[in-house]
Amino acid sequence: MKNRRFIYTKITFLLxxxxxxxxxxxxxxxxxxxxxxxxxxxxxxxxxPIGLGxxxxxxxxxxxxxxxxxxxSQGYESQSSMRFDVPNANxxxxxxxxxxxxxDGAGRDLTGYDALTFWAKASQGVVIGQLGFGQDFLDNKYQxxxxxxxxxxxxxxxxxxxxxxxxxxxxxxxxxxxxxxQDTGGLGYTFWIDELKFEKLGTxxxxxxxxxxxxxxxxQSFVGTDGEVNIRSVTFNLASGENVSxxxxxxxxxxxxxxxxxxxxxDFGKLSVIGSGMAVITATLAGVEAPGSLTIEVLGAFxxxxxxxxxxxxxxxxxxxxxxxxVSVDYYNGYFAPFQxxxxxxxxxxxxxxxxxxxxLNFVGIGTFVDVxxxxxxxxxxxxxxxxxxxxxxxxxxxxxxxxNNVGGTETKGTYTIDSSQLLxxxxxxxxxxxxxxxxxxxxxxxxxxxxxxxxxxxNIYVDNVxxxxx
Amino acid sequence: xxxxxxxxxxIKTMLLVSFTFAAVFMISGCETDETQTVATFTELVMSxxxxxxxxxxxxxxxxxxxxxxxxxxxxxxxxxxxxxYTDRAENVTVQNGVLIITAKEEQFNGSNYxxxxxxxKGKFEQTYGRFEARIKLPWGQxxxxxxxxxxxxxxxxxxxxxxxxxxIMEYIGSHPTKVFGTVHGPGYSGAEGITKSFELKDDRxxxxxxxxxxxxGPDYINYYVDDVLYNQITPExxxxxxxxxxxxFYIILxxxxxxxxxxxxxxxxxxxxNMLVDYVRVYKNSYN
Numbered sequence: 035m036k037n038r039r040f041i042y043t044k045i046t047f048l049l050x051x052x053x054x055x056x057x058x059x060x061x062x063x064x065x066x067x068x069x070x071x072x073x074x075x076x077x078x079x080x081x082x083p084i085g086l087g088x089x090x091x092x093x094x095x096x097x098x099x100x101x102x103x104x105x106x107s108q109g110y111e112s113q114s115s116m117r118f119d120v121p122n123a124n125x126x127x128x129x130x131x132x133x134x135x136x137x138d139g140a141g142r143d144l145t146g147y148d149a150l151t152f153w154a155k156a157s158q159g160v161v162i163g164q165l166g167f168g169q170d171f172l173d174n175k176y177q178x179x180x181x182x183x184x185x186x187x188x189x190x191x192x193x194x195x196x197x198x199x200x201x202x203x204x205x206x207x208x209x210x211x212x213x214x215x216q217d218t219g220g221l222g223y224t225f226w227i228d229e230l231k232f233e234k235l236g237t238x239x240x241x242x243x244x245x246x247x248x249x250x251x252x253x254q255s256f257v258g259t260d261g262e263v264n265i266r267s268v269t270f271n272l273a274s275g276e277n278v279s280x281x282x283x284x285x286x287x288x289x290x291x292x293x294x295x296x297x298x299x300x301d302f303g304k305l306s307v308i309g310s311g312m313a314v315i316t317a318t319l320a321g322v323e324a325p326g327s328l329t330i331e332v333l334g335a336f337x338x339x340x341x342x343x344x345x346x347x348x349x350x351x352x353x354x355x356x357x358x359x360x361v362s363v364d365y366y367n368g369y370f371a372p373f374q375x376x377x378x379x380x381x382x383x384x385x386x387x388x389x390x391x392x393x394x395l396n397f398v399g400i401g402t403f404v405d406v407x408x409x410x411x412x413x414x415x416x417x418x419x420x421x422x423x424x425x426x427x428x429x430x431x432x433x434x435x436x437x438x439n440n441v442g443g444t445e446t447k448g449t450y451t452i453d454s455s456q457l458l459x460x461x462x463x464x465x466x467x468x469x470x471x472x473x474x475x476x477x478x479x480x481x482x483x484x485x486x487x488x489x490x491x492x493x494n495i496y497v498d499n500v501x502x503x504x505x
Numbered sequence: 506x507x508x509x510x511x512x513x514x515x516i517k518t519m520l521l522v523s524f525t526f527a528a529v530f531m532i533s534g535c536e537t538d539e540t541q542t543v544a545t546f547t548e549l550v551m552s553x554x555x556x557x558x559x560x561x562x563x564x565x566x567x568x569x570x571x572x573x574x575x576x577x578x579x580x581x582x583x584x585x586x587x588x589x590y591t592d593r594a595e596n597v598t599v600q601n602g603v604l605i606i607t608a609k610e611e612q613f614n615g616s617n618y619x620x621x622x623x624x625x626k627g628k629f630e631q632t633y634g635r636f637e638a639r640i641k642l643p644w645g646q647x648x649x650x651x652x653x654x655x656x657x658x659x660x661x662x663x664x665x666x667x668x669x670x671x672x673i674m675e676y677i678g679s680h681p682t683k684v685f686g687t688v689h690g691p692g693y694s695g696a697e698g699i700t701k702s703f704e705l706k707d708d709r710x711x712x713x714x715x716x717x718x719x720x721x722g723p724d725y726i727n728y729y730v731d732d733v734l735y736n737q738i739t740p741e742x743x744x745x746x747x748x749x750x751x752x753x754f755y756i757i758l759x760x761x762x763x764x765x766x767x768x769x770x771x772x773x774x775x776x777x778x779n780m781l782v783d784y785v786r787v788y789k790n791s792y793n
Contacts, residue, residue: 234707236705236707237682237705239644239712271645271681275678275680
């Protein structure tokens with residue numbers, strides 16, 4: 035019996051070889067075929083950086099560049115690990131820690147792996163913002179990451195499943211991280227990562243991609259707009275039974291537009307609005323259909339607001355305009371709870387121009403008083419704004435502009451009411467208002483809020499070219 | 506018997522080495538029998554290859570219907586299970602050469618889930634033999650499929666656990682790389698069952714088909730998964746009477762939802778969940 039069983043196994047083995055040979059006979063390789071020569075190494079850091087070359091650590095803008103070191107005093111089952119010192123939020127050298135590890139030279143062939151894995155611990159229980167791979171500061175084509183990862187004070191193994199390893203035949207972005215102090219009251223901490231490597235676990239399964247968390251989203255747009263499906267995920271099930279959600283770059287997906295003449299799909303999953311009509315954008319990831327979609331209703335060509343005249347920079351203080359350089363602004367929608375209903379802000383970008391779209395308008399404010407300098411309009415003579423009402427206008431409709439000086443201090447405010455006769459449906463109207471016409475505005479050296487108030491008489495407007503100027 | 510185990514370990518090592526080739530071999534559709542290492546029972550006496558579309562073959566299979574109310578086990582089938590078993594096509598059907606048992610999340614006769622449970626009771630029962638099935642398992646918290654045998658109860662005159670229970674394969678969906686094989690009898694029922702688990706180190710049970718089987722003879726039950734014999738249970742291993750030499754057992758295939766063992770499904774559990782059964786085969790020893 036014993037011998038016979040071994041023979042069986044060998045037969046299996048030989049048959050396997052025969053099959054391989056047969057297959058290769060049926061599919062001959064052409065002369066042009068070049069075999070991949072990229073390194074298929076999986077290790078990134080074991081006791082020291084592995085195969086990354088000499089110039090591989092690139093910090094994020096605004097982060098503390100010295101946050102990463104090799105710690106030779108501790109490691110996971112070793113004496114060495116990567117140490118990350120997340121700075122205090124008020125550290126003058128950088129308010130957080132974050133960087134990419136990009137292999138120096140040719141990318142690696144990661145097609146044989148299914149996850150990036152590592153062991154990690156922290157100086158205190160802490161939630162790390164983002165950890166991933168595929169970010170190379172070039173195209174970031176196959177960026178992928180997990181978010182809000184809980185680290186404890188003892189070593190734990192973490193798994194970041196690769197959304198579709200078949201695409202990673204030449205990848206330079208080995209690892210990236212971003213960690214701040216939002217959850218620690220601005221106080222720094224340390225975490226360690228060891229045994230960082232790509233692995234073929236085989237125990238990762240049930241990939242479930244999704245767009246917009248599986249919701250069907252509708253949006254309106256204009257010819258000339260570019261964009262992408264900006265909420266994407268793929269959730270995998272691990273051997274532990276745990277589900278892990280990864281955020282994949284658009285390039286991992288295969289995108290479909292129901293009407294390519296309305297919305298076309300370009301490189302990196304970029305959506306370009308090129309014609310009028312309706313298009314539904316859907317996607318698959320590694321052959322698995324992603325629930326969720328984006329339906330784009332294209333309203334035609336966008337009629338831009340009139341371009342403001344050229345002015346000397348000393349004669350204008352711009353709050354929102356592509357014609358001038360804007361001052362720093364806290365926000366274009368303060369979302370004041372609980373009474374404000376208004377949605378939307380500067381989220382239309384078309385043909386190089388930013389436009390504000392306020393919807394569900396009752397009132398909304400543009401703020402310049404929280405973290406930025408208020409506007410000193412002492413030398414200015416006029417307030418200018420372009421408004422395009424996106425609905426039928428009834429008599430009694432109005433938009434009241436309100437400017438508030440010294441917000442939170444000794445407030446003074448001035449108002450100017452635009453009545454229905456001054457507004458046009460779906461057309462831009464320019465308002466060029468002497469500041470003296472804002473009744474009540476006795477002081478204007480610290481303007482902190484510009485309110486648009488309709489009391490819901492008008493609910494949908496575009497706004498562009500908001501600025502003060504001197505005649 | 507120890508010697509036998511050693512052989513199998515060595516074969517397993519070789520198979521791992523030739524992993525790629527084995528994969529090609531499987532795809533080629535060669536008879537899976539040839540890959541079996543437990544083969545002292547070679548005479549096929551019953552098989553359902555699930556080649557006829559529609560309802561399962563009623564010459565082989567019965568159904569348990571309901572939530573257990575009115576049975577000896579009571580509501581929850583003795584385990585606090587949450588499903589209502591039906592024989593509707595949406596819970597049990599044969600398609601494309603496989604039996605599909607589907608656990609659904611739906612309101613049905615007072616239960617929040619439906620599923621199916623197939624039995625060969627009164628239609629196919631056998632003492633000893635090799636019982637195996639090729640199955641792709643479902644997954645997720647609260648999902649509890651099983652391929653198991655119960656001893657004939659002589660028309661109700663004998664009761665569990667005296668009749669004996671051989672769980673060829675049990676699995677909970679929150680541990681997708683692990684199955685376990687168990688026997689229950691008097692003095693070793695419920696949580697006291699004699700059990701051993703088998704874990705895949707580089708694969709899962711819900712992403713492909715795997716073969717689950719026992720080879721059962723007088724005073725022994727051998728458990729295997731694919732090519733690996735992972736346990737043997739003999740009368741020495743059980744703290745009570747060995748009730749597996751006493752008469753025929755019948756086959757059960759089911760997918761339970763919830764219950765004491767897996768716990769309840771949670772928000773992350775994906776429904777519906779399918780258990781796919783490629784075949785069920787029973788062999789006997791040609792010397793019997």
